[in-house]
Structure formats: structure tokens, C-alpha cells
Amino acid sequence: MPRFSVWGTRLALLYFLAGFTIGALILINKAAPLHPAIWSLLPLHIEFLLMGWIVQLVFAVGYWIFPRFKFEPKRGRPGFAWVALGLLNAGIGSLTLASVSGQPAWVLIGRVLEVGAVVVFAAQLWLRAKPTETGVKV
Amino acid sequence: MPAVTRWFIKSSLVYLAVALAFALWLAGQSIGFAVVPGLSPVFFHFFLVGWVTQMIMGVGYWFFPKYSPEQPRRSERLGWAVFGLLNAGLLLRGLAEPLFSSNAAATWRTALVVSAVLQWLAGLLFVVNTWERIKER
Ligand code: HEM
Numbered sequence: 103m104p105r106f107s108v109w110g111t112r113l114a115l116l117y118f119l120a121g122f123t124i125g126a127l128i129l130i131n132k133a134a135p136l137h138p139a140i141w142s143l144l145p146l147h148i149e150f151l152l153m154g155w156i157v158q159l160v161f162a163v164g165y166w167i168f169p170r171f172k173f174e175p176k177r178g179r180p181g182f183a184w185v186a187l188g189l190l191n192a193g194i195g196s197l198t199l200a201s202v203s204g205q206p207a208w209v210l211i212g213r214v215l216e217v218g219a220v221v222v223f224a225a226q227l228w229l230r231a232k233p234t235e236t237g238v239k240v
Numbered sequence: 241m242p243a244v245t246r247w248f249i250k251s252s253l254v255y256l257a258v259a260l261a262f263a264l265w266l267a268g269q270s271i272g273f274a275v276v277p278g279l280s281p282v283f284f285h286f287f288l289v290g291w292v293t294q295m296i297m298g299v300g301y302w303f304f305p306k307y308s309p310e311q312p313r314r315s316e317r318l319g320w321a322v323f324g325l326l327n328a329g330l331l332l333r334g335l336a337e338p339l340f341s342s343n344a345a346a347t348w349r350t351a352l353v354v355s356a357v358l359q360w361l362a363g364l365l366f367v368v369n370t371w372e373r374i375k376e377r
Contacts, residue, residue: 103305103376111304111374115367122363126356129333133340133352156292 103166106183110162113191117154121147142201149197153216158190161223168230172237182226189219241302244319248298251327255290259283278341282334289359290330297322297366304373318369322362329358 103111124147131140165183170176177183196212199205229236262283269275301319306312313319336351 103374105376108374108376112371115371115374119363119367122360126360129356130353133349133356151288156296159296 107166114159121150186223245302252294259286278338326362
């Protein structure tokens with residue numbers, strides 16, 4: 103597994119654990135109220151699990167297992183993949199800030215960063231979406 | 241493909257079918273199907289935990305880099321524990337959340353708390369069993 107995928111998968115696992123923990127707290131709080139503020143964690147629960155866990159894991163595993171190029175760099179330019187991962191995590195960070203601070207501007211910034219992450223990642227992986235190893239040079 | 245992976249994958253396919261049946265029911269409520277309180281979160285989580293996450297867990301257990309030559313998938317017992325806890329927790333939620341939404345009796349409250357704890361434990365053990373397999377080779 104390349105270094106990029108190790109980072110992506112480990113970050114995804116951390117978000118998975120945080121998201122599951124928040125989900126469990128919200129569910130417990132629904133049945134046996136612990137604190138009124140717990141319900142306000144719902145947007146973070148959704149963000150951590152959909153973007154932090156599922157989308158991030160797709161980035162990590164896609165980069166790892168898609169058909170490679172015949173020439174170096176065999177997985178395409180890793181720099182672009184790292185930029186995508188950075189944008190994704192900055193986006194999740196902004197949305198976290200939005201939840202904590204109550205400032206909706208962070209939601210907008212976060213979504214812009216996330217769209218950027220997906221565009222950069224898709225562009226990075228595009229030419230590797232082939233039936234088999236491909237001879238294209240990048 | 242290891243046995244626990246096959247159980248994860250087949251269960252996840254069943255959850256997908258059931259989740260979509262629930263989606264159909266939710267859509268049908270606008271044309272007179274009985275309104276079931278609490279069905280919407282059950283639909284979301286049968287889809288996202290039962291189908292998506294369970295498929296990832298099963299394929300990940302099979303596919304991630306080997307832990308060691310003797311224990312390629314780290315602990316098989318933990319793999320089964322994750323499978324059992326996740327499904328027990330999610331099924332219990334599927335039953336208890338609609339029942340709790342129409343009747344907040346102590347039984348359903350307790351069942352929801354137990355379902356949360358079971359699923360959380362499954363998540364924790366999945367991360368424990370997977371973390372050290374995520375490495376460069
Ligand atoms: C990959 C895993 C998960 C994903 C992607 C996910 C996603 C979501 C989404 C999209 C919602 C909003 C649903 C709506 O608007 O009705 C939600 C709500 C919720 N989730 Fe999760 N979830 C996950 C796991 C869990 C787990 C493991 C638990 C508890 C142990 C949990 C507890 C809750 C609760 C209590 C709500 C609020 C439900 C309500 O409206 O009453 N989630 N989740």
C-alpha cells in the first residue's frame with residue numbers, strides 16, 4: 103500500500119471512530135437524555151462519516167488499487183492526490199469549525215474546499231480508470 | 241475469500257435490499273401507506289451502516305495488507321466479534337427505534353441504548369483489528 107493510501111485509510115479510520123462515537127452518543131441521548139447540546143452534534147456525525155470515512159476511504163483505496171501506468175510515476179503524480187487529501191481534510195475541518203462556532207460562513211468555505219478536493223482527485227485518477235495497466239505517460 | 245468476509249458481504253446485500261424496501265415504504269407514505277415513526281433513520285442506517293460500512297468491513301478484512309505471515313488478517317475472532325456486534329446492534333436499532341418513537345417505554349429506551357453500545361463496540365474493534373494492517377509494503 104503506498105504512503106498516500108496509508109494516510110488516507112488511517113485518517114478515514116479515525117473519522118469512522120469519531121463519527122461512530124458521536125452517533126452512539128446521539129442515539130443514547132435520544133433514549134436517555136444526557137445533555138441537550140448532544141443533538142447539535144448531528145451535522146458533525148454526518149460529515150465525519152460521509153466525507154471523513156466513506157469519501158476519504160474511496161480516495162485512499164482508489165489510489166492504491168486502480169490500474170497503474172507502465173512508466174513512473176506509476177500511480178500518476180502523487181502531489182495531486184496529496185493536494186486532494188489536504189483539501190478534503192481542510193473542508194471537514196471548516197465544517198467542524200462551523201458546528202463549533204455557529205458561523206455559517208465556515209460551511210460555505212468547507213464545501214468549496216470539498217468540491218475542490220473531489221475535482222483534483224478525480225483529475226488525478228481519471229486516466230487510470232482503464233481495463234488494465236496503461237502506457238500513457240503523465 | 242475468508243468465511244467472515246462472505247458473511248459480511250451477504251449480510252450487506254440483504255441490508256441493501258431491506259433499506260430500499262424501507263425507502264419504497266417511506267415514499268409510499270405520500271399515497272397512503274401507513275406512517276411508521278422512526279422508519280427514516282432506520283432506512284438511513286440500514287443503508288449506510290448495514291450496506292456501505294459492512295461491505296467495507298468485509299472486503300477490508302479480506303483485502304488490506306497482511307498483518308503477519310502467521311496472522312495475515314490479524315485476529316479472526318475479532319473479525320467475527322465485529323460482525324456479530326454490528327449486526328446485533330443494527331438489527332436491535334431497526335426494531336427499537338420505530339417502537340420507541342411510538343411508545344417510549346423503558347424496554348425500548350434500554351434497547352436503543354444497548355444497540356448504540358453494541359454498534360460502537362463493533363466500530364472500535366474493527367479499528368483495533370485493522371489499524372496495524374494499514375502499512376506500506
Ligand atoms: C457509516 C456510518 C453512518 C453514517 C454514514 C451515518 C449517517 C447519518 C445520517 C445521514 C443521518 C441523518 C439522517 C436523517 O436526517 O434522518 C444520521 C442520523 C443519525 N445517526 Fe447516523 N450514521 C452512521 C452511523 C451511525 C451509528 C453507528 C449510530 C449509532 C450507534 C448513528 C446514530 C445516528 C442518530 C441517533 C441519528 C439521528 C436520527 C434521528 O433523526 O433521530 N449513526 N446518521
